[in-house]
Amino acid sequence: MILITILLLACITFLTRYLFLHPKLPLRIGPKMESFLSFSAPAVLTVIWVPIIFIQDNQLDISFTNPYLIAATVAVIIAKKTNSIYFTLAASVSVFILLRVFL
Amino acid sequence: MSFNRKNAYLKMMQKGLLDMMPLNLAVIPWGILCGSLAIQRDFSILEALLMPLVVYAGAVQLVVIELMHANAPLATILFTAFIISSRHFLYGLALRDKLKNLPLRWRGSLGFLLTDELFALSGDKKSYKGKLRLVYALFAGGSFYISWLIWNIIGIAAGSYLPDLTNLGLDFAIAVTFIALVIPSIVNLPLLITVCVAGVLSVIFKLLNWELGLVLASVIAMYCGYVTSRIQAKRQAVNNSKIITMDKAQTENAS
Numbered sequence: 001m002i003l004i005t006i007l008l009l010a011c012i013t014f015l016t017r018y019l020f021l022h023p024k025l026p027l028r029i030g031p032k033m034e035s036f037l038s039f040s041a042p043a044v045l046t047v048i049w050v051p052i053i054f055i056q057d058n059q060l061d062i063s064f065t066n067p068y069l070i071a072a073t074v075a076v077i078i079a080k081k082t083n084s085i086y087f088t089l090a091a092s093v094s095v096f097i098l099l100r101v102f103l
Numbered sequence: 104m105s106f107n108r109k110n111a112y113l114k115m116m117q118k119g120l121l122d123m124m125p126l127n128l129a130v131i132p133w134g135i136l137c138g139s140l141a142i143q144r145d146f147s148i149l150e151a152l153l154m155p156l157v158v159y160a161g162a163v164q165l166v167v168i169e170l171m172h173a174n175a176p177l178a179t180i181l182f183t184a185f186i187i188s189s190r191h192f193l194y195g196l197a198l199r200d201k202l203k204n205l206p207l208r209w210r211g212s213l214g215f216l217l218t219d220e221l222f223a224l225s226g227d228k229k230s231y232k233g234k235l236r237l238v239y240a241l242f243a244g245g246s247f248y249i250s251w252l253i254w255n256i257i258g259i260a261a262g263s264y265l266p267d268l269t270n271l272g273l274d275f276a277i278a279v280t281f282i283a284l285v286i287p288s289i290v291n292l293p294l295l296i297t298v299c300v301a302g303v304l305s306v307i308f309k310l311l312n313w314e315l316g317l318v319l320a321s322v323i324a325m326y327c328g329y330v331t332s333r334i335q336a337k338r339q340a341v342n343n344s345k346i347i348t349m350d351k352a353q354t355e356n357a358s
Binding site (some may be wrong): 002003005006007008009010012013014016017018019020021022023025027029032033034035036037038039040041042043044045046047048049050051052053054055058059060067068071072075076079080083084085086088089092093096100 | 126128146147153157159160163177185188191192193194195199200202203204213215222272274276278279283285286287288289294301304309312317320324326333
């Protein structure tokens with residue numbers, strides 16, 4: 001039963017990724033739609049990361065005792081200044097770990 | 104294949120691997136968490152392996168493992184997975200014109216590999232155009248798949264020895280990866296507005312416990328960015344025509 005569930009899940013994740021790549025789908029994307037869709041990456045990535053930072057235990061947590069918020073602030077500043085994924089990751093994860101240990 | 108051509112392919116493979124490398128490393132904690140959680144929630148080794156191998160979706164794996172462990176009805180499990188995964192429809196739409204006319208083997212494999220991370224590296228106007236860029240995407244996406252598999256396997260192997268990792272804050276690594284991808288990409292006002300609207304709405308919808316909030320917040324944010332860019336384009340056009348009429352008036356005066 002679990003195996004069947006896993007296979008069905010695989011079908012679902014593949015379907016959501018592949019569906020609009022299928023040529024037979026009767027759908028044309030005009031220039032307006034294309035311009036609208038060009039905003040999809042920043043929009044979707046942001047709706048994933050922002051709640052992780054601001055919501056702890058199903059509650060909004062905007063305080064200096066929220067290690068996510070402080071470390072993410074560091075990450076935003078470093079990402080803006082350096083444009084380096086490695087540097088941003090290293091610095092903010094270190095800050096995050098330190099805060100988790102000491103807070 | 105000439106030497107130069109072969110060299111170009113090798114370069115693109117290498118670039119694909121290198122560009123994806125930080126993301127491959129950033130998902131180490133998340134992958135180990137997914138693998139170990141499956142074992143801790145009584146999945147067999149085969150079942151735990153199949154999750155990253157064929158389902159291949161971090162958030163879906165995590166949520167579904169808990170649901171299956173709690174004996175949730177099949178319909179609930181599948182529906183939840185569909186909702187979480189539905190953001191990928193936007194990726195497919197955005198890349199449709201670039202991929203739809205490719206042979207099935209390219210469409211199928213890149214479609215399977217189309218994660219948040221691969222999509223994040225697909226922003227360039229020329230991405231997926233020409234075989235070299237397809238090879239780049241295949242190696243970037245493929246290396247992410249292999250990495251995801253390896254981190255999951257480590258989690259599965261260590262599963263019963265590890266403590267429950269779900270509350271250790273491992274999701275911070277995901278958040279910071281996306282911060283590192285999004286923040287440098289904000290280069291104009293429409294993008295800034297998109298990101299701000301997406302951020303505010305995502306928090307509100309999450310607090311309301313709205314399952315579809317993630318996709319809705321994205322679509323509204325995309326629309327705000329789009330409208331801003333239209334307004335800017337119109338202003339630009341008006342300004343340009345003003346300048347042209349002023350120029351005309353000046354030349355007429357001069358003559």
